[in-house]
Amino acid sequence: MENKDWEVSFRKAQALGDDIRELESIDVLASYRQSKVKIRSQKRMKRYNQLMRCAAFLSVPLLLASLLFGYLYFVEPEEEIRYAEVTSTMGTVTRYELPDHTVVWLNSGTTLRYPTMFKKDNRSVELRGEAYFEVEADHKRPFWVYTPNGLRIYVYGTKFNVAAYDDDGYIETVLEKGMVNVVTPNHETIILTPGDQLLYDKHTSRIEKEKVDVYGKVAWKEGKMIFRNASLEEILKRLERHFNVDIEFNNHSGKTYNYRATFRNETLTQILDYLAKSANLKWKIQTPEQQEDDTLTKTKIIVNLY
Incomplete structure (x- = not known):
């Protein structure tokens, strides 16, 4: 019984001695330096990651600004149409x-x-x-x-x-x-x-x-009025614009007349007289009236076909 207790105590002492020798073999200073280097390395990596995140955040508006300036430089803006x-x-x-x-x-x-x-x-x-x-x-x-x-x-x-x-x-x-x-x-x-x-x-x-x-x-651009098989209504409308008058046409007979004619320097009355030679056409000019603003109304001609 005493031999067994002694053997157990011996083994414990032996294990303790092994632990002490292992601790003595550790270079404390080197481990300290190694840990310090590792900590510094981790801090640098942390700063680098933070800087990269900041750079990525700042690069987005910079990229957008670059694209905008590039577009404005190479693409001509549309001018306002006047x-x-x-x-x-x-x-x-x-x-x-x-x-x-x-x-x-x-x-x-x-x-x-x-x-x-x-x-x-x-x-x-x-x-x-x-x-x-x-x-x-x-x-x-x-x-x-x-x-x-x-x-x-x-x-x-x-x-x-x-x-x-x-x-x-x-x-x-x-x-x-x-x-x-x-x-x-x-x-x-x-x-x-x-x-x-x-x-x-x-x-x-x-x-x-x-x-x-x-x-x-x-031919109107040369001051001429040329009619080829034109109706009386068409001729009177052209005369209205050419001479700046209002023409009221009343066809009491219901007949239609077509004309072939060329007018150059004739007056309005001369043209109406020419048209009246081939039809029972009567016309009269109404005197322009003075308006409230002292201007005169447009000359009006009443043409009656009987």
Whole structure:
């Protein structure tokens, strides 16, 4: 029994001695230095991670700013479009040159609206009334004419006439030279060749295309009025615009008369006298009245057909 106790105590003492020798073998200073280096390394890594997070946070707005400045530098900003208007007063014909050197004649009571600087890919104008265009050729920029009723005409370089008065029931396009593309409000495209006339009915959307005497349709820009098989109603409406008067037409007979005539320097009364030679036509001029603002009313002519 005593031998066993002694043996157990011996083993414990031996194990304690082994632990003491192991502790004595540890280099405390080296371990301290190693731990210190490890702690510093962990601190540096922590700072690095924090800096990387800050850099990533700051790089987002910097990237956005760089993209914005790059866009502004390489992409030209769209300039504000400014428009100008030219109007030919009643009873006059006006010749005008557009920024692209296209020449346009405006008939009596016509207004043309256009940008002071055309775009790089097209040239567009808005027309109310009647105008004759000599379009400067530019195959990269089509020339568009927009009318109030949605009818559009585009060309690249040609000579043509468009009549789009508000009080007319139709829009008329006549081609003198080149080629014209007419686009209806229903997006139908009709191609015109020289000598073609296209009539678009505003009320029914009906389209009529036929050959006509082009000079008779465009001679107004030279101060002439040429009528070829024109009705009396059509002639009187043209006279209204040409002479800046109001004409009241009363057809008591119900008859229709068509005329073929050319007028150059004749007065209104001379023309009415000529029309009266072939029909029982009577006319009288009403004296203009003074209005509250001291201006005079437009001259009115009453035409009666018996």
